[in-house]
Structures are given as C-alpha cells and as structure tokens.
Amino acid sequence: xxxxLPSYVRLLLASAVFATAGAFLVPNAAKAEGLxxxxxxxxxxxxxxxxxxxxxxxGVKAYDRGDYAAAFKDWLPLAQxxxxxxxxxxxxxxxxxxxxxRDPERALFFYERAxxxxxxxxxxxxxxxxxxxxxxxxxxxKASFWLHLSAVAGEPIAQYNLGVMxxxxxxxxxxxxxxxxxxALAARQGHSMALARLAQLVPTLPPxxxxxxxxxxxxxxxxxxxxxxxxxxxxxDNHPGSDKQAxxxxxxxxxxxxxxxxxxxxxxxxxxxxxx
Numbered sequence: 001x002x003x004x005l006p007s008y009v010r011l012l013l014a015s016a017v018f019a020t021a022g023a024f025l026v027p028n029a030a031k032a033e034g035l036x037x038x039x040x041x042x043x044x045x046x047x048x049x050x051x052x053x054x055x056x057x058x059g060v061k062a063y064d065r066g067d068y069a070a071a072f073k074d075w076l077p078l079a080q081x082x083x084x085x086x087x088x089x090x091x092x093x094x095x096x097x098x099x100x101x102r103d104p105e106r107a108l109f110f111y112e113r114a115x116x117x118x119x120x121x122x123x124x125x126x127x128x129x130x131x132x133x134x135x136x137x138x139x140x141x142k143a144s145f146w147l148h149l150s151a152v153a154g155e156p157i158a159q160y161n162l163g164v165m166x167x168x169x170x171x172x173x174x175x176x177x178x179x180x181x182x183x184a185l186a187a188r189q190g191h192s193m194a195l196a197r198l199a200q201l202v203p204t205l206p207p208x209x210x211x212x213x214x215x216x217x218x219x220x221x222x223x224x225x226x227x228x229x230x231x232x233x234x235x236x237d238n239h240p241g242s243d244k245q246a247x248x249x250x251x252x253x254x255x256x257x258x259x260x261x262x263x264x265x266x267x268x269x270x271x272x273x274x275x276x
Contacts, residue, residue: 052078056086063089068099079110087114088122092237095134104135115146123150124158131161131231140171151182157232159186160194164231176201193232200226 059074072093078086087110093099095107108129114122123146129136130143144165150158159182165172166179180201186194204226 052081052083056083059086059089068093070099072099082113082117084114084117084119084122087111088119088125091122091125095129102135104129108136112146115149118149120150120153120155123147123153124155125237127158127161128233132233140165142171144171151185154189156186156189156191156194159183159189160191160197161231163194163197164229167229170231197226197229200229 055074056078059071059078062068062070062074072090075086075089075093079090091107091110091114094103094110096102108126111122111126111129115126127143127146127150128134130139130146132138144162147158147162147165151162163179163182163186164170166175166182168174180198183194183198183201187198204224
C-alpha cells in the first residue's frame with residue numbers, strides 16, 4: 001500500500017482488506033486440511049489417465065483444427081465422469097454453440113459443477129454468465145457468489161468486479177469500505193483498473209478531523225463524487241490444452257474496455273477454451 005497516502009486512508013484500506021476475509025465461503029476442495037485445488041483435481045474420481053488422457057488430447061487437436069463436433073464428442077464422456085477441465089470445455093462449446101446446439105442452461109450446469117469442486121476458472125465462467133445474462137436470466141446475487149469464491153482464491157479480475165458490486169450494491173449490500181478493500185487486493189496484484197479506481201475514490205473520502213466550529217465546518221467543501229464505474233466482462237475462455245489453474249487474463253485491465261455507466265459485453269475475440 002502506498003506510503004504517501006494519509007495515515008487514516010491507509011488504515012481504512014487495511015481495515016477494508018481484512019473485512020473481506022472470512023466473509024465469504026471457500027470452495028469445498030479447499031476445506032480439507034492440506035488439500036489444494038490442484039490436488040483435488042488430481043485426486044478426483046474423474047481425473048483422467050491413460051486412454052482418457054488420450055481422448056482429452058484428441059479433443060484438443062480437434063478443437064484446434066476447428067472440428068468442434070469431434071471435440072465435443074471426445075470431451076462429453078469425460079465431463080460426465082467429473083473431469084473438471086473437460087466439464088469446462090464442454091460448457092464452452094454448449095455456451096457458444098460450437099459443434100453442438102447452443103444450450104446456455106446446460107453450459108451453466110457444467111460450469112457450476114466444476115466450480116463446486118473448486119475449479120477457479122469455472123467459477124469465473126459461471127459468474128460472468130450470470131453477470132451478462134448469457135442465455136440465462138441476469139442474476140447479480142448468484143454472480144457475486146461465484147465471484148466471492150474466485151476472489152478469495154486470488155483472481156484479480158474477480159476482486160475488481162467484487163469491488164464494483166459492493167460499491168454499487170449489485171447483488172450485495174452497498175459497502176464502500178469493503179469495495180475499496182477488494183480494489184486494494186486487486187491493485188496489489190497489478191490490476192491497473194483497480195488501482196485507478198482507488199485513485200478516484202480516495203479523494204472523495206471525508207477528512208479525519210474536520211475543523212471545529214460551525215463556521216469552519218461550513219467552509220469545508222464536500223468532495224466531488226467519483227466518476228461512474230461498472231463491471232468488466234472479459235473473455236474468460238482459455239485454450240483447452242491443459243487444466244492448469246491460470247488466470248483468464250494475466251492483466252485483464254490492459255485488454256478490456258474502460259468501464260462506463262452500463263455493463264458492456266467484451267470485444268469479439270477468436271473462440272478459445274477455458275481449461276487452462
């Protein structure tokens with residue numbers, strides 16, 4: 001946290017950061033002592049090996065050459081066996097209608113099933129489906145649930161969006177200190193838009209000790225309001241070549257549209273798969 005900020009501002013931000021801890025649920029996979037999400041994936045009943053790994057990689061090659069129907073055919077049996085990466089890949093194809101009929105509700109089923117196992121990229125996909133209303137009713141409360149989980153797991157784009165939701169009261173109670181806490185966590189990871197939002201909000205905070213006396217108090221001008229802010233909707237799909245726990249965007253703020261007064265859809269990009 002920058003030392004040139006006033007001490008009361010630094011104290012407020014630090015308190016807000018700690019206020020975020022313990023307020024949200026954690027993935028089931030993280031509840032077992034000493035068990036990481038990676039280990040949960042490796043130990044899950046649906047974790048592939050031998051012929052299943054060959055099938056998964058065959059689906060990757062089919063996807064790369066644009067044969068989405070073949071990729072769907074290879075990945076669906078794995079997804080039905082609770083392979084987390086395959087579930088997310090199948091969800092992508094269903095959501096976009098690639099190689100199969102578009103079915104957003106079924107896509108959400110697979111995203112949420114993988115997310116419930118603690119697969120952070122799938123948590124983000126489910127959150128953004130609810131944020132966009134992508135073939136399903138828009139639901140900020142359910143979006144905030146999945147964003148909470150991925151934010152606790154350390155995803156800066158989720159932390160930033162949670163900050164927006166707490167600042168505006170979208171699906172959660174409006175809570176500016178908590179919003180600034182999430183912005184601060186995202187900014188510490190280099191999220192440029194979170195840092196910019198903090199720079200906009202800090203000057204709007206009231207002074208810690210207003211001058212005594214009615215005349216002096218009247219002389220204090222109220223701080224100007226911060227400009228509007230809104231949710232970022234990045235392309236959260238990654239390539240299907242692996243099931244690593246990677247962030248959807250290494251620096252999402254550098255590749256996304258600037259926020260404005262209304263939710264915006266992401267720029268059109270070549271389809272890619274979310275299993276990395």
